[in-house]
Amino acid sequence: MRNKSQCLSFSVLFFFFFFLFSYHQSQAQPSTTGYTCSANQTTYPCRTYAFYRASAPDFLDLASIADLFSVSRLMISEPSNISSPSSPLIQNQPLFVPITCSCNTLNASYTISFANLSYTIKSGDTFYLVSTNKYQNLTTYQSVEVVNPTFVPTKLEVGDVIIFPVFCKCPNQTQLRNRVNYLVSYVLQPSENLSSVASRFGIETQAIIDVNGNNIRPFDTLFVPVARLPELKQPAVAPSTPPSAETPSRKTERKGVIIGLSIGLGICGASLVLVAGMWIYREALLKKKREREIDEQKQKLQFNKGGRDLKDMEVNFMADVSDCLDKYRIFKIEELREATDNFSEGCLIQGSVYKGNIHGEVYAIKMMKWNACEELKILQKVNHGNLVKLEGFCIDPEDANCYLIYEYIENGSLHSWLHENKNENLNWKTRLRIAIDVANGLQYIHEHTRPRVVHKDIKSSNILLDSNMRAKIANFGLAKSGCNAITMHIVGTQGYIAPEYLADGVVSTKMDVFSFGVVLLELISGKEAIDEEGKFCGQKLKGYWREMKRGK
Ligand SMILES: *[C@@H]1O[C@H](CO)[C@@H](O)[C@H](O)[C@H]1NC(C)=O
Numbered sequence: 001m002r003n004k005s006q007c008l009s010f011s012v013l014f015f016f017f018f019f020l021f022s023y024h025q026s027q028a029q030p031s032t033t034g035y036t037c038s039a040n041q042t043t044y045p046c047r048t049y050a051f052y053r054a055s056a057p058d059f060l061d062l063a064s065i066a067d068l069f070s071v072s073r074l075m076i077s078e079p080s081n082i083s084s085p086s087s088p089l090i091q092n093q094p095l096f097v098p099i100t101c102s103c104n105t106l107n108a109s110y111t112i113s114f115a116n117l118s119y120t121i122k123s124g125d126t127f128y129l130v131s132t133n134k135y136q137n138l139t140t141y142q143s144v145e146v147v148n149p150t151f152v153p154t155k156l157e158v159g160d161v162i163i164f165p166v167f168c169k170c171p172n173q174t175q176l177r178n179r180v181n182y183l184v185s186y187v188l189q190p191s192e193n194l195s196s197v198a199s200r201f202g203i204e205t206q207a208i209i210d211v212n213g214n215n216i217r218p219f220d221t222l223f224v225p226v227a228r229l230p231e232l233k234q235p236a237v238a239p240s241t242p243p244s245a246e247t248p249s250r251k252t253e254r255k256g257v258i259i260g261l262s263i264g265l266g267i268c269g270a271s272l273v274l275v276a277g278m279w280i281y282r283e284a285l286l287k288k289k290r291e292r293e294i295d296e297q298k299q300k301l302q303f304n305k306g307g308r309d310l311k312d313m314e315v316n317f318m319a320d321v322s323d324c325l326d327k328y329r330i331f332k333i334e335e336l337r338e339a340t341d342n343f344s345e346g347c348l349i350q351g352s353v354y355k356g357n358i359h360g361e362v363y364a365i366k367m368m369k370w371n372a373c374e375e376l377k378i379l380q381k382v383n384h385g386n387l388v389k390l391e392g393f394c395i396d397p398e399d400a401n402c403y404l405i406y407e408y409i410e411n412g413s414l415h416s417w418l419h420e421n422k423n424e425n426l427n428w429k430t431r432l433r434i435a436i437d438v439a440n441g442l443q444y445i446h447e448h449t450r451p452r453v454v455h456k457d458i459k460s461s462n463i464l465l466d467s468n469m470r471a472k473i474a475n476f477g478l479a480k481s482g483c484n485a486i487t488m489h490i491v492g493t494q495g496y497i498a499p500e501y502l503a504d505g506v507v508s509t510k511m512d513v514f515s516f517g518v519v520l521l522e523l524i525s526g527k528e529a530i531d532e533e534g535k536f537c538g539q540k541l542k543g544y545w546r547e548m549k550r551g552k
């Protein structure tokens, strides 16, 4: 009797463990909340890879994909067999993105492995959309909810930093012994099956089934066991920049040969040698001089320039450094040409500033000669909501032009609002806010930069209004850092120039304050700083003031 019940309880226990075990087995199958791992497994954390497909509209360049996964472009381009990290990608181009996989204990009974990726919520983002679109189903919204228990999915705010747990696994000791060094995270597409994935990675279908089971549906993550990454076949890209500096010199060489030949036909061989020799010598001298000039200018911009054959490497290097600094983008001249319709009249905003659309973003593009140095130096140092932001720059070695690319400010200049669109009036509240915005911007450059920056050309046409009618100070082309200098070279705009600067050339923050006063007069009176007769608007105001006092 007793034996029987013992036997029964044993078999109950056995079945209980059996079910527990099989339950664990099914957990190892594709799961929505994550893939369990054992905290005991000593192979965590590990470096592994996720298979990612470039996709329109936001992820057709390595920079944005690298941003999404918090890695650098080189870290993606190297394992993915891409030679130039800065060239654009095509739809569905395959990539291996490195991730760090760790085993995370969420609570006493729940440990899952994932790569901890921080993502800052932008407008329109939900857990579902970011998981399925941006991370391409490498994670699920259910898992995002589990990993971010403090956030309510329906109450996300722009700027919230959310962890997106990209699914991953590290091989265990047995697998490592069997030369499985990576378990690559791969999302099965509807058009694929396990055997097509296996052949893509050069392994047996059974190896995938051993790790993932047989029950894999489209858009599930599976782990592909490989000894090393397969080399991806990348579409051949057209060389991004033709070696521009070479073309003209090759042309002149050919010209030299033709001229030499005709002379040779005319006169004797000896003079031919002499003339040709002199020609080549002169060319070489000129070329060297030109090169030296460009070099000097580039050094001023603090980019050390190597030999011409190093150009490609250097561009890549610069692009990668810019990734780390994460402040400026280096644009390509082709991008700017395309954006501005080859710098056509239609895209001209004013002066040498063009409006251009680069990958769906609108920018203001200012073309200048190499004298961009001072402006670049100053804009690098400042960052304030009331100053127009520099987004990046571009250097065109061919015609020695430098381009500064700024954020595009939708509503144009204060000058045009005050004096051109007469039918659209600014109300007093807006005018007051504009005045405060400009004052804040000025206070920032005068008091919170080292050395101080003097703008030197504050006027209503250099104050731009954004879509919310907030003001931003633009055009640091004449600005100077460091002050209390004396200059002989008076720059600025008539009507706004401070008297002490006009008389003695004293550069100080006070001259900006004077010009700001003139802008305030414009804001209050709606009159131009200098009227048609060339009279200063303040003069008239003095008259009004006197009248008002007399009236009282
Ligand atoms: C983890 O390791 C500890 C001792 O190192 C052992 O007692 C425990 O049973 C292990 N747990 C699992 C799930 O392997």
Ligand SMILES: *[C@@H]1O[C@H](CO)[C@@H](O)[C@H](O)[C@H]1NC(C)=O
Pocket: 106, 107, 108, 109, 110, 146
């Ligand atoms: C641990 O977390 C999982 C997933 O959120 C949950 O289902 C489970 O109830 C939790 N267990 C405990 C003991 O809190």
Ligand SMILES: *[C@@H]1O[C@H](CO)[C@@H](O)[C@H](O)[C@H]1NC(C)=O
Pocket: 104, 116, 118, 163
């Ligand atoms: C993810 O990383 C952040 C810092 O990068 C860290 O604060 C956080 O605890 C990590 N979360 C998990 C679950 O590992």
Ligand SMILES: *[C@@H]1O[C@H](CO)[C@@H](O)[C@H](O)[C@H]1NC(C)=O
Pocket: 132, 133, 136, 137, 219
């Ligand atoms: C992710 O999965 C959903 C279905 O679960 C699918 O509609 C969507 O297209 C997938 N995303 C990508 C990028 O494949």
Ligand SMILES: *[C@@H]1O[C@H](CO)[C@@H](O)[C@H](O)[C@H]1NC(C)=O
Pocket: 172, 173, 174, 175, 210, 211
């Ligand atoms: C390692 O992983 C494989 C596949 O998931 C599994 O069959 C095996 O039991 C694991 N080995 C150890 C020692 O955990």
Ligand SMILES: *[C@@H]1O[C@H](CO)[C@@H](O)[C@H](O)[C@H]1NC(C)=O
Pocket: 191, 192, 193, 195, 196
């Ligand atoms: C898998 O897909 C390939 C084409 O992509 C096809 O030729 C093959 O028959 C499919 N295999 C199975 C088992 O469905």
Ligand SMILES: *[C@@H]1O[C@H](CO)[C@@H](O)[C@H](O)[C@H]1NC(C)=O
Pocket: 081, 231, 232, 233, 234, 235, 236, 237
């Ligand atoms: C690397 O990509 C190039 C095309 O960009 C391709 O020709 C080459 O075969 C690839 N390498 C390998 C080993 O597949």
